[in-house]
Amino acid sequence: MKRTGAQIVWEVLTREGVEVVFGYPGGAILPTYDAMLDYPIRHVLTRHEQGAAHMADGYARASGKVGVAMATSGPGATNLVTGIATAMMDSSPIVCITGQVASSAIGSDAFQETDVTGVTLPITKHNYLVTRAEDVAPALREAFYIARSGRPGPVLVDITKDAQYTETDFEWDDSPVRLPGYRPDLRALPEEFERAAELIRSAERPLILAGHGVVMSGAMQELLAFVQKTQIPVALTLLGLGALPASHPLNLGMMGMHGEAWVNTAIQEADLLLAFGMRFDDRVTGNLATYAPKARKIHVDIDPTEINKNVKVDVGIVGDLGATLRQLLPVLPAMEHKPWINHIEELKGDSAVRDIQNMPDSGHLYAAHVIHDLWRITGGEALIVTDVGQHQMWEAQYYRHEQPRTLITSGGLGTMGFALPAAVGARFGRPQDEVWVIVGDGGFQMTQAELATCRQEDIKINIAIINNGYLGMVRQWQEFFYGRRYAATPLVNPDFVKLAEAHGLTGLRVERRDQVQEVVQQAREDPGTVVIDFRVEKEDSVYPMVPAGADLDAMIRRPNPIVETAQSGD
Amino acid sequence: MPSSNGSSPERPVPHTFVAYVEDKPGVLNRVASLFRRRAYNIESLTVGHTDQPGVSRMTIVTNVDRETARRVEANLYKLVNVLRVENVTETPSVMRDLALIKVRADAESRAQVLQVCDVFRARVVDVAPEALVVEITGTEDKIEGLLEVLRPFGILEMVRTGRVAMTRGAHTPTFNPEFVPARIPENHATLPQA
Numbered sequence A: 001m002k003r004t005g006a007q008i009v010w011e012v013l014t015r016e017g018v019e020v021v022f023g024y025p026g027g028a029i030l031p032t033y034d035a036m037l038d039y040p041i042r043h044v045l046t047r048h049e050q051g052a053a054h055m056a057d058g059y060a061r062a063s064g065k066v067g068v069a070m071a072t073s074g075p076g077a078t079n080l081v082t083g084i085a086t087a088m089m090d091s092s093p094i095v096c097i098t099g100q101v102a103s104s105a106i107g108s109d110a111f112q113e114t115d116v117t118g119v120t121l122p123i124t125k126h127n128y129l130v131t132r133a134e135d136v137a138p139a140l141r142e143a144f145y146i147a148r149s150g151r152p153g154p155v156l157v158d159i160t161k162d163a164q165y166t167e168t169d170f171e172w173d174d175s176p177v178r179l180p181g182y183r184p185d186l187r188a189l190p191e192e193f194e195r196a197a198e199l200i201r202s203a204e205r206p207l208i209l210a211g212h213g214v215v216m217s218g219a220m221q222e223l224l225a226f227v228q229k230t231q232i233p234v235a236l237t238l239l240g241l242g243a244l245p246a247s248h249p250l251n252l253g254m255m256g257m258h259g260e261a262w263v264n265t266a267i268q269e270a271d272l273l274l275a276f277g278m279r280f281d282d283r284v285t286g287n288l289a290t291y292a293p294k295a296r297k298i299h300v301d302i303d304p305t306e307i308n309k310n311v312k313v314d315v316g317i318v319g320d321l322g323a324t325l326r327q328l329l330p331v332l333p334a335m336e337h338k339p340w341i342n343h344i345e346e347l348k349g350d351s352a353v354r355d356i357q358n359m360p361d362s363g364h365l366y367a368a369h370v371i372h373d374l375w376r377i378t379g380g381e382a383l384i385v386t387d388v389g390q391h392q393m394w395e396a397q398y399y400r401h402e403q404p405r406t407l408i409t410s411g412g413l414g415t416m417g418f419a420l421p422a423a424v425g426a427r428f429g430r431p432q433d434e435v436w437v438i439v440g441d442g443g444f445q446m447t448q449a450e451l452a453t454c455r456q457e458d459i460k461i462n463i464a465i466i467n468n469g470y471l472g473m474v475r476q477w478q479e480f481f482y483g484r485r486y487a488a489t490p491l492v493n494p495d496f497v498k499l500a501e502a503h504g505l506t507g508l509r510v511e512r513r514d515q516v517q518e519v520v521q522q523a524r525e526d527p528g529t530v531v532i533d534f535r536v537e538k539e540d541s542v543y544p545m546v547p548a549g550a551d552l553d554a555m556i557r558r559p560n561p562i563v564e565t566a567q568s569g570d
Numbered sequence B: 001m002p003s004s005n006g007s008s009p010e011r012p013v014p015h016t017f018v019a020y021v022e023d024k025p026g027v028l029n030r031v032a033s034l035f036r037r038r039a040y041n042i043e044s045l046t047v048g049h050t051d052q053p054g055v056s057r058m059t060i061v062t063n064v065d066r067e068t069a070r071r072v073e074a075n076l077y078k079l080v081n082v083l084r085v086e087n088v089t090e091t092p093s094v095m096r097d098l099a100l101i102k103v104r105a106d107a108e109s110r111a112q113v114l115q116v117c118d119v120f121r122a123r124v125v126d127v128a129p130e131a132l133v134v135e136i137t138g139t140e141d142k143i144e145g146l147l148e149v150l151r152p153f154g155i156l157e158m159v160r161t162g163r164v165a166m167t168r169g170a171h172t173p174t175f176n177p178e179f180v181p182a183r184i185p186e187n188h189a190t191l192p193q194a
Helices: A004-014 A027-036 A047-064 A075-078 A080-089 A118-123 A133-148 A162-166 A191-203 A210-217 A220-230 A261-269 A321-331 A338-352 A367-376 A390-398 A419-429 A441-446 A448-456 A472-479 A496-502 A514-526 B027-037 B067-078 B110-117 B140-153
Strands: A002-004 A018-023 A044-045 A069-070 A095-101 A126-130 A155-160 A167-169 A206-210 A234-236 A250-253 A273-275 A297-299 A313-320 A381-386 A436-440 A462-467 A506-510 A530-535 B013-022 B042-049 B057-063 B082-087 B093-104 B123-127 B131-138 B153-161 B165-168
Touching: A002 A004, A002 B165, A004 A162, A018 A047, A018 A441, A027 A095, A027 A155, A027 A162, A044 A419, A044 A448, A047 A069, A047 A075, A047 A080, A047 A095, A047 A419, A047 A448, A069 A075, A075 A080, A075 A095, A075 A155, A080 A095, A080 A118, A080 A234, A095 A118, A095 A133, A095 A162, A095 A367, A118 B042, A126 A133, A133 A162, A133 A167, A191 A273, A191 A313, A206 A220, A206 A261, A210 A220, A210 A250, A210 A321, A210 A419, A210 A472, A234 A261, A234 A321, A250 A390, A250 A419, A261 A338, A261 A472, A261 B123, A297 A321, A297 B123, A367 A390, A367 A436, A367 A462, A367 A514, A381 A390, A381 A419, A381 B165, A390 A436, A390 A462, A390 A472, A390 B057, A419 A441, A419 A448, A436 A441, A441 A448, A441 A462, A448 A496, A462 B057, A496 A506, A496 A530, A506 A514, A514 A530, B013 B067, B013 B165, B027 B042, B027 B057, B027 B067, B057 B067, B067 B082, B093 B110, B110 B123, B110 B131, B110 B140, B131 B140, B140 B153
Parallel strands: A018 A044, A018 A069, A069 A095, A095 A155, A126 A155, A206 A234, A206 A273, A234 A250, A273 A297, A297 A313, A381 A436, A436 A462, A462 A530, A506 A530
Antiparallel strands: A002 A167, B013 B057, B013 B082, B042 B057, B093 B131, B093 B153, B093 B165, B123 B131
């Protein structure tokens, strides 16, 4: 049958099971938008293309499916860049479709022409420039396949305007995609398993480091079975939270810069680290030269380039994590590590009584209170989307995640402005779940225009602004490392309640701890998107903290007593 | 002892990779961008056709240690358009560079220049009253040697192709193997004694 390239875009998206596309129209993508009206895919009009990319990312992380963003050429395409880089760093499968000037105009510096395949080359898993209508379907099919297979990631397909409006023969080809140079299904050699098993059998102080790979591989059951049989305690990365239920007795909590003190100490004392689907990011290792000095290391990752990249390992196993654990577990005996686990319990000591319980409950509102209360009120079952900064770390510390894909956050790139649009995407990925955005007052303002998207698309999310009037994490670094010289971190904010109301949404404010429960309930019962302005302690810091590049167990701890700087009710 | 982290104490040495890539627009850019992004310094990069339509062959020389060389190989494989990569650094191979050297040679010095070329088995491919163009093929060492002795005559211009490499013997890598095992050759865990 005859179809234009634009129609083929939607034919392919339909067959790939796409339910929703996040985008923003413009000149070079107009033929595709015109064709859209004849296809049953929902389109969400964003207020900025960066929002579209983050929405596709949030959708992908919430649903496990490929998210799709669409934009026009030039500025439309370049506005996607931050969102694409975010997805790349956190291995999130998205496909971005951009319009391009007509193929005859390429290279002429035409209106709204940007070399977007060149711009996005280092921040995509792969990208395509399509200049002929007959190439649209193969490029898009390959894009979806590459985005979701192996180590997932973003793929961009740039389609010239003439390729969109030209007609060609279209027959759907549902044979498996064949890319001769792309082999995502790498398998480890059998001897690697034997060496790994040998190290595990002989370890006395082993520790599992579980990361995002557990979630993306869908290996939660395998991890749980592995932990049950081997009785090896587990530390999680930020993106690994939820990979093992927070309530599991062997789940020690988060590692790294703002991880639990006993977790970081345990890593430094361990004699074996089993890194499952994590990549030894500098935020989890601290000083590499002194990292886990007593430990042998086994690293399981689907990406061979990650093995020995930051940390030299003794055994590297390349493959899908779930499949690897299924192969590894039968060759391991049931084990116990009582002395080691007891030792870690001792390390917890007083710090197991969480900081939050030491905070004065003088009516003052602390971010930790807000997040802890939110966790209790939602029964720990909400899908939380966080931005980047102090609130992100407090969420990771105080909201206990029992399920995978219940925390969506920008880990690798640390993209402020991620939360609100990502939550809009997550809303579509998981329509039944309660969605909460936890965001700082700084990051919220980066993409707050998407409030209009919430209104226009009539979607329900709850937005908790942890408002301390500062770019809090930067302020914290200035406090610790720059002699309290607060350069460009104090914020004069808009009235977030009025801002919500201006968008036709509900805005609420909380200034005292005893208001939290009631206002959160009010937000949950509101049928539309609600913004809550939580006026929290202004100069609170995230503890413990490993300074960047310091030894992992050299942590700054919370001072006692706490100095309060906010005037409550101001 | 457990393995140590951080920068490898091993010295960087030139590693030679042979890569078969799809002959598509932008592939050279993808390869070059990979080296730039990961801060691997390219000493030399050559591209040319193979006897199979649609497949090009690259020879890439980069100054890295052995572990980094493994990650260079793995990173090249991650590029969708790269079909096959071989690190031939430690495989017996023929390695060749080609140089064209325009050297000053007047009636007085021409005989001497020709004599030097003869010793190096370089060919004279152009003769003008004031200059010769000399073609030499060989290892980088050999070319450097010739340059050294020609320099006193006055080198006017030079162009070099960079290294091309081919392993010795009947073995040839297929363009497109069905499966490349995910080998991590640098694992040398000494297992604890039982």
